[in-house]
Every structure is written in structure tokens, then in C-alpha cells.
Amino acid sequence: xxxxxxxxxxxxxxxxxxxxxxxxxxxxxxxxxxxxxxxxxxxxxxxxxxxxxxxxxxxxxxxxxxxxxxxxxxxxxxxxxxxxxxxxxxxxxxxxxxxxxxxxxxxxxxxxxxxxxxxxxxxxxxxxxxxxxxxxxxxxxxxxxxxxxxxxxxxxxxxxxxxxxxxxxxxxxxxxxxxxxxxxxxxxxxxxxxxxxxxxxxxxxxxxxxxxxxxxxxxxxxxxxxxxxxxxxxxxxxxxxxxxxxxxxxxxxxxxxxxxxxxxxxxxxxxxxxxxxxxxxxxxxxxxxxxxxxxxxxxxxxxxxxxxxxxxxxxxxxxxxxxxxxxxxxxxxxxxxxxxxxxxxxxxxxxxxxxxxxxxxxxxxxxxxxxxx
Amino acid sequence: xxxxxxxxxxxxxxxxxxxxxxxxxxxxxxxxxxxxxxxxxxxxxxx
Amino acid sequence: xxxxxxxxxxxxxxxxxxxxxxxxxxxxxxxxxxxxxxxxxxxxxxxxxxxxxxxxxxxxxxxxxxxxxxx
Numbered sequence: 001x002x003x004x005x006x007x008x009x010x011x012x013x014x015x016x017x018x019x020x021x022x023x024x025x026x027x028x029x030x031x032x033x034x035x036x037x038x039x040x041x042x043x044x045x046x047x048x049x050x051x052x053x054x055x056x057x058x059x060x061x062x063x064x065x066x067x068x069x070x071x072x073x074x075x076x077x078x079x080x081x082x083x084x085x086x087x088x089x090x091x092x093x094x095x096x097x098x099x100x101x102x103x104x105x106x107x108x109x110x111x112x113x114x115x116x117x118x119x120x121x122x123x124x125x126x127x128x129x130x131x132x133x134x135x136x137x138x139x140x141x142x143x144x145x146x147x148x149x150x151x152x153x154x155x156x157x158x159x160x161x162x163x164x165x166x167x168x169x170x171x172x173x174x175x176x177x178x179x180x181x182x183x184x185x186x187x188x189x190x191x192x193x194x195x196x197x198x199x200x201x202x203x204x205x206x207x208x209x210x211x212x213x214x215x216x217x218x219x220x221x222x223x224x225x226x227x228x229x230x231x232x233x234x235x236x237x238x239x240x241x242x243x244x245x246x247x248x249x250x251x252x253x254x255x256x257x258x259x260x261x262x263x264x265x266x267x268x269x270x271x272x273x274x275x276x277x278x279x280x281x282x283x284x285x286x287x288x289x290x291x292x293x294x295x296x297x298x299x300x301x302x303x304x305x306x307x308x309x310x311x312x313x314x315x316x317x318x319x320x321x322x323x324x325x326x327x328x329x330x331x332x333x334x335x336x337x338x339x340x341x342x343x344x345x346x347x348x349x350x351x352x353x354x355x356x357x358x359x360x361x362x363x364x365x366x367x368x369x370x371x372x373x
Numbered sequence: 374x375x376x377x378x379x380x381x382x383x384x385x386x387x388x389x390x391x392x393x394x395x396x397x398x399x400x401x402x403x404x405x406x407x408x409x410x411x412x413x414x415x416x417x418x419x420x
Numbered sequence: 421x422x423x424x425x426x427x428x429x430x431x432x433x434x435x436x437x438x439x440x441x442x443x444x445x446x447x448x449x450x451x452x453x454x455x456x457x458x459x460x461x462x463x464x465x466x467x468x469x470x471x472x473x474x475x476x477x478x479x480x481x482x483x484x485x486x487x488x489x490x491x
């Protein structure tokens with residue numbers, strides 16, 4: 001009789017709970033709270049938080065290889081590299097490259113911010129992460145969720161959950177993290193610099209850009225092809241003006257669907273046994289450093305460019321080189337207005353901001369080319 | 374490959390890639406200007 | 421000489437505080453433009469009295485579009 005009761009109890013999850021799981025519940029609930037109450041990237045943090053709760057319920061088997069529902073989402077969506085490129089299709093359909101085309105030299109600011117990625121990669125490796133893990137951690141500094149997930153699934157799947165959550169939570173905190181650095185590294189006079197009115201960009205040029213850049217970037221860094229191809233296809237949908245329905249689908253329906261299938265399995269990679277290790281938790285520290293360094297290198301490059309050019313660039317634009325679109329550009333605009341209420345930087349900041357997306361993808365492609373097994 | 378090597382190669386490649394992109398934007402703008410110039414007698418395009 | 425008020429950034433006008441006859445001073449808030457889901461206050465560029473208003477709230481404007489003239 002007692003034996004029967006005991007085996008019945010054993011089929012429930014209660015006896016299999018570990019303290020780690022309960023800690024993970026708290027983390028999951030905190031993410032859900034931040035998503036709902038503070039609206040920090042709710043579209044992602046909400047499903048991620050729920051995924052964390054699910055995978056830390058014992059015996060559910062949701063992440064059991066070949067069987068579990070969330071495992072299937074993860075394996076066929078992320079491991080097979082389908083979802084991050086589809087997100088890029090949507091981003092492409094959203095993105096107006098006009099500000100970049102109008103002011104092409106700002107493209108270099110999008111590259112400058114990638115230096116933070118490499119610096120952090122270097123630091124992480126020096127601290128004992130293996131070279132592939134270090135590359136994935138550095139990528140957080142690019143402030144691009146899908147790219148971080150993409151490189152992580154290729155190089156360091158064991159860190160995917162932590163890197164994705166770090167990337168998305170720091171992206172949500174851009175308005176808190178960046179302004180103090182920006183104020184520290186620029187003088188008020190620099191922040192007041194007004195940008196020259198950009199040249200007009202024709203419709204035809206905007207249409208040609210996705211095609212030309214696809215050729216160039218994929219020829220140069222073939223490993224970046226899945227992300228760049230989708231980004232530029234989405235952009236061609238947008239600029240061609242003849243496939244409004246496809247553009248709408250990429251931006252809205254498809255984007256929403258893949259967001260669901262992205263967030264849930266990311267949360268599900270965060271099982272207590274994998275996640276609660278000093279090595280994984282320290283990623284959050286390194287990720288923050290990556291983010292700060294990227295902001296700084298962007299600002300520094302803008303100042304460096306000012307030494308050589310007659311038409312001065314407002315150095316704040318360098319901070320928009322991290323690819324958190326459009327949060328970083330908005331932050332630049334706000335800090336610019338603080339210095340001079342007639343300095344409207346938003347459209348100029350969108351240039352380095354979208355260049356940052358391309359720069360991050362290129363950086364990821366190089367890591368994958370050099371390191372992929 | 375050593376981390377130092379990846380570091381250097383990475384930064385150079387990103388800047389190289391962006392430079393190519395910069396040149397391609399300039400080139401596209403130049404070509405579009407020329408075509409528009411011939412077809413319509415003005416650099417301004419249909420907007 | 422008549423002065424012009426132009427849009428300093430592209431976006432949608434969500435508030436317009438001027439109409440013909442409004443007298444403005446430099447630094448008066450004259451309108452709010454929304455760009456990238458962010459509201460930006462636009463200040464008057466000069467002193468004077470509004471002569472004519474070309475746009476209305478809800479209009480999409482490009483950078484440099486004429487919004488109003490000032491006498």
C-alpha cells in the first residue's frame with residue numbers, strides 16, 4: 001500500500017524538483033514581469049520567460065531529443081537556422097536604407113561599433129572561455145538578437161539561452177546604458193554639431209541597393225549568406241513597391257509567427273543544470289562590457305573621422321553603430337536634443353544604425369568562417 | 374588560428390566589407406545619376 | 421520679409437499649435453512631429469506672426485517641407 005503510494009508520488013514532478021529549478025522559475029518569472037510591467041522587449045522576453053518555466057518543470061520531457069515539443073521547435077527552427085534568417089526577412093522589409101544611402105560615409109560608424117565585439121571576444125578568451133564561446137559572447141556587443149542566436153547555434157549551442165537573453169535584455173536597456181557613456185565621451189560642443197542636410201536619394205537607388213549589396217557581401221563573406229540574403233530580399237520587397245502583400249507578410253504575419261517559435265525554445269534551452277553555472281552567468285557581465293565597448297568604439301571612430309573631414313560629424317552618431325534598431329538611434333536623438341533642442345539627429349542616426357546591422361552580420365560571418373568546425 | 378589572428382583579421386574584414394559597401398553605394402548613385410540624366414535630362418529621379 | 425517654417429525632420433505631424441494670426445517668438449513650441457515612434461517638439465525659428473499654414477495635424481512631412489510662412 002505504502003509502496004503504491006510512493007510510486008504514484010514518483011510519477012509526479014514534485015519529488016524531482018531541485019533548488020536550481022526553483023531559482024530558474026524565479027528568473028523566468030522576473031523576465032515575464034519585466035516584459036509585462038516594464039515592457040522590456042515583451043515580444044521576446046515573454047515567450048522566453050515562459051519557456052524557462054516550462055523546461056524547469058521536471059518530467060515534462062518538452063526538451064527531450066526527438067520527442068519533446070520544444071525540442072522540435074528548437075531543432076528544426078533554430079538549430080536548422082531557419083528562424084533567425086526569417087526574422088531578418090522581416091527586418092529587411094522594415095528597414096529604410098535611405099538615411100544610409102543619403103550619407104554613405106556614416107556606414108563606417110556601423111563598422112566602428114563592431115570593434116567592441118572583437119575586444120570582448122579577446123577578453124572572454126583570455127578569461128578561459130574556449131574560442132567559439134568567446135566569439136559568441138563578443139557578438140552580444142553587436143546588440144543584434146537574431147545574429148547572436150545564429151552564431152550561437154553554430155558555434156556554442158550550450159550558451160544560446162544565456163547569450164540570447166543577455167542580447168535582448170541589454171537591447172531593451174540601451175536607453176539606460178548608452179547615454180552616460182555618450183555624455184562622458186563627448187563634449188557639449190560636439191553634441192551640438194548639426195549635420196549637413198543629406199543628398200536626396202532616388203527610388204531607383206534604394207531599389208538597386210539590396211541587389212548590389214547582396215552580391216558584394218556574399219561574395220566577400222559567404223558564411224553571412226543566410227542572414228544577408230534574407231535581409232536584402234525583405235528590403236527588395238519593400239523598395240520594389242510591387243509586392244506590398246509579401247512585404248506586409250514578412251513584416252507582420254511571418255515576423256509574428258517566427259517570434260513565437262523563437263522565444264519559446266530559447267527559454268527552453270535554459271535548464272537549471274545548464275544555466276546555473278558561473279561560466280554561463282558571467283556571460284551577462286561580459287555581454288554588458290561588450291555593449292559598453294561597442295558604444296565607445298563607435299563614438300571614438302566618429303571623433304577620429306572628424307579629424308580628417310571638413311564636414312564634421314556629430315560624434316553621438318557613433319553610438320548608433322550598435323545595431324539595436326531603432327533604439328540606439330532614438331537614444332542619439334534624445335541626447336542630441338539635450339545639448340541643443342534644435343538638433344534633430346534621428347534620421348542621421350538611422351544611417352549608422354542600419355549599417356550596424358550589416359556590420360554585425362559581417363562580423364558574425366567572419367567568426368563562422370574562421371571558427372566553424 | 375590564434376585569438377590574436379582572429380581579432381586582427383576580424384576587424385580588418387569588417388572595415389574592408391564596409392568600405393566595399395560604401396564604394397558600391399557611391400557607384401550606384403553615380404550610375405543612377407547618369408542614367409536618370411540621360412533619360413530625363415535631370416539628376417532628379419521620380420520620387 | 422516673410423520667413424518660412426520648414427519641417428526639420430521627416431515624420432508625422434501630431435500636434436500643430438499655430439494658425440494664421442498666431443504670434444510667435446523664437447523658441448515658442450509650434451508643433452510636435454512623430455518620427456520612429458518618438459515625439460519631437462519643434463520650436464519656432466524666428467519672431468513674427470503666422471501668415472499661412474500649409475499642413476495640418478496627421479500629415480506626413482519630409483525634411484524641408486514648408487509648414488507655414490511667417491510675416
